[in-house]
Amino acid sequence: MIEVTGLTMRYGDALAVDDLTFVVKPGLVTGFLGPNGAGKSTTMRVILGLQAADAGTALVGGRPYGSMREPMREVGALLDAGAVHGGRSAAAHLWCLARSNGIGRARVGHVLDQVGLAEVASRRIAGFSLGMRQRLGIAAALLGDPGVLMFDEPVNGLDPEGIRWIRELMRLLADEGRTVLVSSHLMGEMALTADHVVVIGRGRLIADTTMSELVARFQRGVLVRAADQPALAGLLVSVGANVREEDGGLSVSGLDATRIGELALARGIALRELTPRNASLEEAFMELTEESVEFGAGRAAG
Numbered sequence: 001m002i003e004v005t006g007l008t009m010r011y012g013d014a015l016a017v018d019d020l021t022f023v024v025k026p027g028l029v030t031g032f033l034g035p036n037g038a039g040k041s042t043t044m045r046v047i048l049g050l051q052a053a054d055a056g057t058a059l060v061g062g063r064p065y066g067s068m069r070e071p072m073r074e075v076g077a078l079l080d081a082g083a084v085h086g087g088r089s090a091a092a093h094l095w096c097l098a099r100s101n102g103i104g105r106a107r108v109g110h111v112l113d114q115v116g117l118a119e120v121a122s123r124r125i126a127g128f129s130l131g132m133r134q135r136l137g138i139a140a141a142l143l144g145d146p147g148v149l150m151f152d153e154p155v156n157g158l159d160p161e162g163i164r165w166i167r168e169l170m171r172l173l174a175d176e177g178r179t180v181l182v183s184s185h186l187m188g189e190m191a192l193t194a195d196h197v198v199v200i201g202r203g204r205l206i207a208d209t210t211m212s213e214l215v216a217r218f219q220r221g222v223l224v225r226a227a228d229q230p231a232l233a234g235l236l237v238s239v240g241a242n243v244r245e246e247d248g249g250l251s252v253s254g255l256d257a258t259r260i261g262e263l264a265l266a267r268g269i270a271l272r273e274l275t276p277r278n279a280s281l282e283e284a285f286m287e288l289t290e291e292s293v294e295f296g297a298g299r300a301a302g
């Protein structure tokens with residue numbers, strides 16, 4: 001479990017994280033979403049004790065990172081996959097990390113296998129592709145077999161196969177009961193990965209909810225096609241729905257797809273299509289963050 005409470009962090013006069021409070025629970029993949037500069041990396045760095053907060057606390061398993069005797073066994077993180085010593089081999093890099101954290105050599109082989117780098121274990125990191133570096137960074141995060149994992153934009157620059165691999169790994173880690181926090185500025189990617197989302201903008205909390213609730217919140221009506229469309233339109237309007245013609249079908253709001261299907265069935269109208277439509281999650285994200293920008297502007301003016 002990660003508990004962030006009233007976290008505030010400034011760079012000079014600029015407020016990067018502003019009184020942020022949220023909890024990341026075990027057994028779930030939690031997406032940490034926000035546009036560039038929202039404060040995601042800063043929050044993660046404070047959780048990892050790499051930066052001191054100006055106010056508030058960030059606890060992992062009830063304790064600040066700085067008080068852990070063997071932190072790699074409690075929390076693993078991928079922050080910047082580029083930041084490794086290129087002259088070493090993958091195995092040497094991991095063994096160096098393991099040794100300085102009291103972790104046995106067997107874990108090095110285990111995590112190299114787990115991330116699919118076993119065959120290139122003795123190659124110098126300098127020759128690694130971005131995807132291989134990401135995998136190596138994830139191997140390092142997993143080295144201490146920690147219960148809490150944080151990944152900052154892990155899919156950045158990866159090909160579709162690499163993205164799918166990361167998605168499946170997150171799921172597996174959460175299913176093992178671990179706490180998984182993964183940041184992204186791409187809502188669409190998160191929709192496929194996360195169970196829960198924490199959305200921030202300008203360092204402030206915008207939403208802390210389940211992914212399915214967020215999707216439902218941005219539901220954009222139902223597209224329906226029927227054998228007898230005028231009859232269906234009349235029926236739906238008679239129960240209070242908003243109906244307009246669209247693309248040879250009916251765009252319906254005010255009723256969900258289940259209810260529309262039941263009404264059509266009861267009246268004996270055959271349906272040819274019944275499609276609930278959501279705003280793209282990118283649109284939802286824009287809306288959410290625009291609200292936060294407006295909120296920010298309002299506060300500044302007031």
Ligand SMILES: Nc1ncnc2c1ncn2[C@@H]1O[C@H](COP(=O)(O)OP(=O)(O)OP(=O)(O)O)[C@@H](O)[C@H]1O
Binds near residue numbers: 016036037040185
């Ligand atoms: N070392 C620094 N010095 C000064 N300002 C910084 C520093 N690091 C970050 N900032 C500022 O703090 C704010 C939050 O940045 P942060 O990197 O945490 O956001 P982010 O959500 O991770 O963004 P991104 O998706 O671009 O990584 C931004 O306005 C950024 O410009």
